[in-house]
Amino acid sequence: MQSTLTISGKTRVFGCISDPISHVRAPSVFNPLFEKHGVDAVMVPLHVPPEGLDTAIAGLRAMANFGGMAVTLPHKLAIMKHCDEIGRQGQLVGAVNFVAFDAQRRLIGDNCDGSGFVNGMLAAGYAVKGTEALMVGAGGAARAIAFSLADSGVKRLGIANRTEAKAVELADAVRAAYPNVPVEVCAVDPRGFETVINATSLGLNEADSLPLDPALLAPAQLMAEVIMNPVDTPILRAATAKGCRIHYGRPMFDHQVTIIAKLFGYDFPIEK
Ligand SMILES: NC(=O)c1ccc[n+]([C@@H]2O[C@H](COP(=O)([O-])OP(=O)(O)OC[C@H]3O[C@@H](n4cnc5c(N)ncnc54)[C@H](OP(=O)(O)O)[C@@H]3O)[C@@H](O)[C@H]2O)c1
The missing domain is CATH 3.40.50.10860 (Leucine Dehydrogenase, chain A, domain 1)
Known part of the structure; x- marks a missing residue:
């Protein structure tokens, strides 16, 4: 154009x-x-x-x-x-x-990393408030998402990370800011959670290992991703094969653009 x-x-x-x-x-x-x-x-x-x-x-x-x-x-x-x-x-x-x-x-x-993620989930019709969520990862994106999930009223938040000390530090910080939200450091085991979030960088490259074992996923669960490229990450493909609903990484980005534009003084609605 x-x-x-x-x-x-x-x-x-x-x-x-x-x-x-x-x-x-x-x-x-x-x-x-x-x-x-x-x-x-x-x-x-x-x-x-x-x-x-x-x-x-x-x-x-x-x-x-x-x-x-x-x-x-x-x-x-x-x-x-x-x-x-x-x-x-x-x-x-x-x-x-x-x-x-x-x-x-x-x-x-x-x-706005975390609010972008939560707004993207809500816009896709997925609940956040009152849900039990497992987040895999404790890096920059995960940190932002954890606070926003707590702010949005998750019923329970599990944090699993390769470097456990980072998960512990993040869980402590979230608990301190949101004392009413139960936050636990846990193993990478999605059983018992409604929503599972890959907030690691695993999946950026096709050769990456999976962030969690898809055999442990159940069809009632939602598997959410933060990675935008590739669109269909290996864990999203595996979750689809298990009959789970999936949520892509792109809405998190699109909703951040909307939030930033608002602070710049403009209303740019998300395109469907
Ligand atoms: N959609 C969006 O708008 C958006 C926005 C921001 C970021 N992102 C995406 O989010 C992803 C993470 O970004 P970030 O800034 O949070 O990165 P980061 O701070 O470097 O954190 C990376 C995370 O991935 C984990 N990880 C990396 N390699 C691993 C491995 N081999 N095995 C297990 N865990 C591993 C790290 O665990 P350790 O702590 O053990 O190292 C850490 O939890 C990136 O793919 C990025 O593209 C998307």
Whole structure:
């Protein structure tokens, strides 16, 4: 499709800050959305090495037409000290993945990995509140998802991870923030849970081992994934073969885009 994007003196500028930069996806997601919704804005990649972050933020704060940015590694933690306000999920996770300047040029940051996952589940018609969920993984994505599941009122949350110490630390943190939610560190055994979530990176590569034994899955269970590419990960294929319902990784991403766009001041509904 021929781009009709025209940059003028009125165009608002957004960014995606990262180092390295060539792999970032946000500009190729947001620019078509700006165009589709008739929004006079552009998102550009901002290649900022760690040692340049302080200078970059000071410069961006001074640019009145710079609205905000998606934040990726290595800046997700380091940028927090520049934020004037951090949302609850960002505080709990200890990392932000987007920031926006408000009218007073205050920098507001938050983390929407977990709310993106939960919103994606709800939009697909799956319950979160009152359900028993096993999450495999305790890395960055899992951490965000755990707090959001607790925030959404899961009845019971099991966390299983290869490095058990990380699961223990995460379970303690979730319990401290949500004392009414029963959280346990457990084996990678989905039996007894309604929802099973692969929040590891296992499945990105076809040669990866499975995150859990599909023989232990039952048809009544929902197998959810965080990986977007490939779409049909080996564990989703195995769960389908067992008669389980499955939930793809893509909605988590799509719902994060909607959340970030909202903080930027735009309403971009999810496309069906
Ligand atoms: N759909 C979305 O919008 C979205 C958003 C963010 C991330 N993601 C996806 O989420 C996945 C995880 O990302 P992340 O940022 O959380 O990564 P991360 O912080 O590096 O965590 C990786 C997790 O996978 C586990 N793991 C890795 N290799 C393993 C192996 N061989 N055996 C057992 N466990 C293994 C790790 O266990 P240890 O702790 O033992 O190392 C850890 O729990 C990635 O595939 C990413 O693409 C998707």
